[in-house]
Amino acid sequence: MAPFAGYDMPISYPTGSVEEHNICRRSVGLFDIDHMGQVEVSGPGADAFVSGLVSAPVLDMADNDARYSLLLSEEGTVLDDLFIYRLPGKWWIVVNASNRHADVAWMKSRAPASGVAIDDLSDAVYMIAVQGPNACRLMDLASGGKVSPMTRFTSAELALALGGRSVKALVGRTGYTGEDGVELFFPAEDAHAVWQGLLDLAAAHGIEAGPIGLGARDSLRFEAGMPLHGHEISPSINPVEAGFKWACDFSKDFVGKAAVEAVAASGPARKLVGLEVTGGVPREGYVVLGPDGKETGACVAGMFCPSVGKYAANAFVRPEHAKAGTVLKVLIRDKEKDAVVVKRPLYVPVYRRQA
Template identity: 35%
Template sequence: MLKTPLNEFHRQHGGRMVNFAGWEMPVVFTGILEEHQYTRQHWTMFDVSHMGRVEFRGPGAAALLQKLVTRNVDKLAVGQCGYSHICREDGGILDDLIVSRYDDYFLVVCNASNREKLLGWFDRQRAGFDVQIKDRTFETAMVALQGPDTFDALAKLLPISLEGLKRYHFRCGTVMGVEASIARSGYTGEEGVEITMPANLAMMAVNVLFERAEQMGRPLKPAGLGARDTLRLEAAMPLYGHELTEDWDPITAGQTWCVDLTKNFIGQPALKRIAEEGPKRQIVGFEVSGPRIARQGYPVLAEGRPVGFVTSGVQAPSVQKNIAMGMVDAAHAAPGTTVEIDLRGTKTEAKIVPLPFYKRPAKK
């Protein structure tokens, strides 16, 4: 298995390690519920170094990315990042990713499970473009600091000012002697940042950050993949392999907002047709009756007939409800619709509800 630069840190802090997309990653430290709540109430650190980081340089970099991704990258200013999808010709989703525009290059952050697939896809699509593509995954580390304490704490801990930093924008500078970029982004539904730094300095930087946070009276705690999943699901953020796959398109997945149909890109004709005709299926949210969790793949029924399936489910700590997301036929996708979910032979009532399930409280 591959290891992130923070593997030893996780072991020192009691992380229970598992194989995730070929990487040895911490699924939990002290407990999923505790880590979930601490993120919602204070701040935690997630190691996201396993995610792919691929650099596009050269005169043709922007043009190639315009061809590859659903978002209009020409509209990204330097210091701005944008969530996007990358699709096959038929609109099937190869991955969801973040594209960031630096002074003289672009950085694409993709899912760990899709990195090698995408590197091959990039190579096949680059003909005719003056571009250099470099996989920087193993040269860098990436951590997500998430929770309502993040910005107040970092204002006292970092020499880089985050004042006025807008969501999905980033700044570069030196943090504790380490060259880093800090983006206002995340995957929890909370305020937070994602910091990218050189791999060989990550362990030192993280240890110093934890020590100084403790000394300041704003303890930072590590969190694992388990809490990351419950947090993202409450916020209705899609997970590749669950709400996003090659089997359907961004519009069906409810991600039309990251698709610019006015530009040409791979899959645009197919997506334009789906948008004009309306998707036949949709990703929706469920509130599920009873305590049993609706797992991925469980059938969704209407009047005893299959109309869809569950993509993700969890007992949601922040909203105190049994929630799930899933794909259903468009005729059954309206909020308020009552369906049943087949929980391994037991049919349980569920109601389709608007997404997200959780929104962070407004600042007072």
């Protein structure tokens, strides 16, 4: 167990991180992610407020759509990344645990004097993710077949029959693993019924399912090319550097837009790349050397990637070293290890595998 943003979180369950990773890729992983925060924004001014607050387009979203976005500072750096759900009459914004209080304070500081209500519902709401190739089948068993017909990046209010109860949950066809699946939001008092209920339901139907700790959560998201705030994105990183221009809608106004446009116009001073490393495990903070032997950047995350069987890092390097195939070095315990720039993601998320 490890302390994380005020929560006591398991790095791994007795299963072990690598096997937990593999269970999620193979069948179903359950993620106890109550630490994530949920903020509801409502009121007559909510649409305009949310649109101006976040980088992604939101006004084109239909009710129940879900979308990834960034929350930027005026300087155009990444305060947090968000999943935004447009629900009938309100916005449901999922924030990172460690940024929750700062995000809410930031939202309130930007809100107009009237017409917008911002409510931090994190303590009353529990969040569990169910991810993997059999996740929707399992959720169909709990919901009377209502999850498989949902399209990705939409949500629905469903009654889940779990643990002998009917639990009313907001079900998002979203996730952070590269697998198909859902994220569930429901009253905190139903947490045990949902968690144990899902495990029991899976066992009863011969579906392999297991709990996933923070270690495997990190390797699953890393392989799938998803950022972790504080690593690939942070308050000192611009979305252009991290390759998140796609999450910015320059046809609207949003906080930080001018700063992001300026970086996009002049070109970023560094770029996020994926590195495959031989002869050691790259980790956060390790220095990256360019072909000239001089420091070109540093790793922001790195690990063993179970699904591709490789050691890999994400690193910020000078733009001239960012092209796929560029041969670099990573300093691991003062020894230079071979590293090559590779295309991200290492593991193509299931829903991106189009013909």
